[in-house]
Amino acid sequence: MFETSARLLRLLSLLQSRRDWTGSQLAERLGVSARTVRTDVERLRALGYAVDAVPGVGGGYRLGVGAAVPPLLLDDEEAVAVAIGLRGAAGGAIEGIEETSIRALTKLEQLLPTRLRRRVASLTAATVTVHPDAAATPAVDPEMLMAIANACRDHERLRFDYASHSRSESRRVVEPHRIVSSGRRWYLLAHDVDRGDWRTFRVDRMRLRLPAGPRFVPRDLSDAEVRDRVSGALATATWAYRARVTVSAPADAVSARLPWPATIEPLDESSCRLEVGSDSPELLAVHLGMLGADFTIAPDESPELTGWLQVLAGRYARAGRPGSEP
Numbered sequence: 001m002f003e004t005s006a007r008l009l010r011l012l013s014l015l016q017s018r019r020d021w022t023g024s025q026l027a028e029r030l031g032v033s034a035r036t037v038r039t040d041v042e043r044l045r046a047l048g049y050a051v052d053a054v055p056g057v058g059g060g061y062r063l064g065v066g067a068a069v070p071p072l073l074l075d076d077e078e079a080v081a082v083a084i085g086l087r088g089a090a091g092g093a094i095e096g097i098e099e100t101s102i103r104a105l106t107k108l109e110q111l112l113p114t115r116l117r118r119r120v121a122s123l124t125a126a127t128v129t130v131h132p133d134a135a136a137t138p139a140v141d142p143e144m145l146m147a148i149a150n151a152c153r154d155h156e157r158l159r160f161d162y163a164s165h166s167r168s169e170s171r172r173v174v175e176p177h178r179i180v181s182s183g184r185r186w187y188l189l190a191h192d193v194d195r196g197d198w199r200t201f202r203v204d205r206m207r208l209r210l211p212a213g214p215r216f217v218p219r220d221l222s223d224a225e226v227r228d229r230v231s232g233a234l235a236t237a238t239w240a241y242r243a244r245v246t247v248s249a250p251a252d253a254v255s256a257r258l259p260w261p262a263t264i265e266p267l268d269e270s271s272c273r274l275e276v277g278s279d280s281p282e283l284l285a286v287h288l289g290m291l292g293a294d295f296t297i298a299p300d301e302s303p304e305l306t307g308w309l310q311v312l313a314g315r316y317a318r319a320g321r322p323g324s325e326p
Helices: 002-017 023-030 034-046 076-089 098-111 114-125 142-154 223-236 251-257 281-288 303-320
Strands: 051-054 060-063 158-163 169-182 185-192 197-202 206-208 241-247 263-268 271-278 295-297
Touching: 002 023, 002 034, 002 060, 023 034, 023 060, 034 051, 076 098, 076 114, 142 169, 142 206, 169 197, 169 223, 185 223, 197 223, 241 281, 241 303, 251 263, 251 271, 271 281, 281 303, 295 303
Parallel strands: none
Antiparallel strands: 051 060, 158 169, 158 206, 169 185, 185 197, 241 271, 241 295, 263 271
């Protein structure tokens, strides 16, 4: 009986690890016959797990959608990751998820072994999260985030209306690849079918048109390439205000002081060209003033930014005079 129970847990873990398995693949992993796999699948169904069977030569098994949520199998690292993620979600930028995250975290921590509970407690006790732009960050609908994640997992095309930084609307058809979280914002990296190239979309500017489209063959893109593409897009493409700035400081020093990704081109050992953006020209002017170096900007390139630089310069000059009053 113990051997059978252990095998059922192993089978469940395999089914949860990816979407589709053939009977022969499961039999090989478990070291049993295909007939035993069929028997074990029936045992899982009797325990409340919805396991769908796909007939035919290319068929197999996958976890389906049941009437209730059955127990999940998590290893130590997965349990810690889920607990930490729930703590972060309790104060995150996903609409309406704070209370449910706390409830789920309470249930999970009750089940964690002492050694894992201590790991989670130590990390969270030593961590402080600050979101200075929380009020200006649009919340994301968790249902939409899950729909996008499912399309990434199942390699299904997405159709949606998208509002650019200039608020112009366009209809997009994409092959979704990865969801990326940066600060309090969520982004989708996808291959735009009509434009034939990779694009990065802010999730809070997307309006999905469901159901998802046909399945596609995913493109091979490493995690490093995902980070590079999204970082490059975040430098300018997703912001409402953008500017090219020449800074009298080395590129490495400027990069270390920037609060968000930007495109930095070294000009020589003591200067660089910076392409940077923000949703607010005032915020962009403030952060440029915190680079710790002189900089120049073409007045005709971003009049909003130039205006705010002049406003802040006057404000700081008045504040620095002895006995000055607002």
